[in-house]
Amino acid sequence: MGIRLSRYTLEIPDGNGVYLFNTYRGTSVLLSVEQLQLIKQIVGRTGSDAGDPGPWSAVIGFLAENGFVVPAEIDELALAIAKYDRTIADTAAVSLVIAPSLRCNMNCYYCYEGKDSDSALGAHDLESLLAFITSRLTEGGSLGITWFGGEPLLSKSFIVAAANRLREICHRMGVTFAFRMVSNFYLLDEKTAEELAACGITSVQVTFDGSRDEHDRVRRASQDGQPPADSFDRILANIAAAGKHLRILARVNVSQLNIDRVPTLLAQLDAAGLQDCLSGLYFYPVFNYKASDSAANYLPRANLHFSMEDFARRERALIDLARAHGFPPFTPLIFEVGYLGCYASVANGFVIDHRGTILKCDHELGAGGSGRTSIRDFSRIDDDPDLSKWGAQRPESNPSCRDCPFLPLCYAHCPHSNLVLTEQGPRCPSYKYNWRDVFPIYLRERLGAEG
Known part of the structure; x- marks a missing residue:
């Protein structure tokens, strides 16, 4: 069985090193350029079914345990969407x-x-x-x-x-x-x-x-x-x-x-x-x-x-x-491990406005929204179409999201903007465009590295 680098593993150069950050698992590690090159060689050999990785087993085990490498045949998109579905359905x-x-x-x-x-x-x-x-x-x-x-x-x-x-x-x-x-x-x-x-x-x-x-x-x-x-x-x-x-x-x-x-x-x-x-x-x-x-x-x-x-x-x-x-x-x-992107998509994520109306998004505040459910009568909250429509949005429905390495982080980012921008495509977060520049700052702090 072969292995490969995860589609959700980012390589982020920083000085003389390279961070690996896995957007699905939320894991990160700092490597030297030489270490990363060696790891890619190891993964390449193992990925071609070259046999027992032998002395590299511990390295492969670490990479696999933290999601940086995955079995070659695994459907990572399906795993990411399954994680999304579990999270939005979690009523705890x-x-x-x-x-x-x-x-x-x-x-x-x-x-x-x-x-x-x-x-x-x-x-x-x-x-x-x-x-x-x-x-x-x-x-x-x-x-x-x-x-x-x-x-x-x-x-x-x-x-x-x-x-x-x-x-x-x-x-x-x-x-x-x-x-x-x-x-x-x-x-x-x-x-x-x-x-x-x-x-x-x-x-x-x-x-x-x-x-x-x-x-x-x-x-x-x-x-x-x-x-x-x-x-x-x-x-x-x-x-x-x-x-x-x-x-x-x-x-x-x-x-x-x-x-x-x-x-x-x-x-x-x-x-x-x-x-x-x-x-x-x-x-x-x-x-x-x-x-x-x-x-x-x-x-x-x-x-x-x-x-x-x-x-x-x-x-x-x-x-x-x-x-x-x-x-x-x-x-x-x-x-943060388990971050979903927006509370509006979660089963028990709500906004309560000044009238006691139960909404799904704070962008509806003051706009009246169309909420039909109130804190004074929430017996049919699960049947309110104005609330249930948020869960019906699928993050993988847009091709640019489905193929994006940041899908497990933002899951199409802002549900409300995606409801509005039906023809313009998703309103992506800034890190999609500058992650190579800004992620090292956060990863240094996270891993306690000097920088």
Whole structure:
């Protein structure tokens, strides 16, 4: 029986060595160029049925055990799709995004959420929310919640009450849990950070839109006049204080309008001494998504949005600049074994909006979606076609995905964009275009190698 290098094994040069990274197994190893050449020779001999590999048996065993080589006749695509099917059908893992309100104290121009609704989850909805979540939990399973908005801290009392009750439920059922939040940080002072930590929220993501001037211009005051124009400095002060109690991840939104100011932003974060306050910092392109203009959804506008390919060409330089200022890179979730690409495809992945409607994707927030199921009546949730259609999407249905070595990482990436971009093909992640440049950064950190 012959063997061959896996179709999902990437060779990633880095200095005098080469990383092998298997996208199906999530395994990685650093080799010298000479070691890799020798391994290929060994695999070639074994692959031609040259007989017992003899002294190379241990090497072949290591490579096979970690998925870098596979039996020649194995159908790896079938294995990858089977893994996908197992993961999306696993009901033991519950992953929720909950937006108690769409109200926000900022008015960013690119926000896709409608904020004209005064509806919000309140104390009268708490029991319904708990009943729905409990109905999806499995003894010994897991629960992940991301509190979202609008600005979720405008519903702080509801979130704290819900989180405390959910912790009790999880402890009683032996369910592991992880509570997170996405916040603009204007309201997240140290006292609030202590409150969040006390109810089990361990990490919060904050987003920047460029340097101080750019940030304050984009993060425009809402109709009630809050926050003031100088929100940037208050946010930095809050990060410094909250970092004593929470893990804070910073995301920098990048567009053609602000990319030239990113160096200034990083210098300002550096001057504020936030390196030890942030668990990671990453960059992401602002994308075009407005439910009122469905024909333009996800398609970049000239002079405003980067295409993912254009962003990918700039991403390594941005990461290097952040590292030069002492900010740790955020290792993407794709390096976590079992990562699927998006919670929307998973059986127990849901979004709960400000009305209590159960959706599948946070891009439907404020767009009304077409959800028919509510936390107040979820008895027919499995029969809701607006929810079940997400599971019907097949990652292997597009030829460019089926033949891609990244299929086991992203499984066609964003299901919502693929529903919209039916003629343009999948909206691929940036690493498809720059993995040779950016993966060494994460692999060095992962393997503890110098670099």
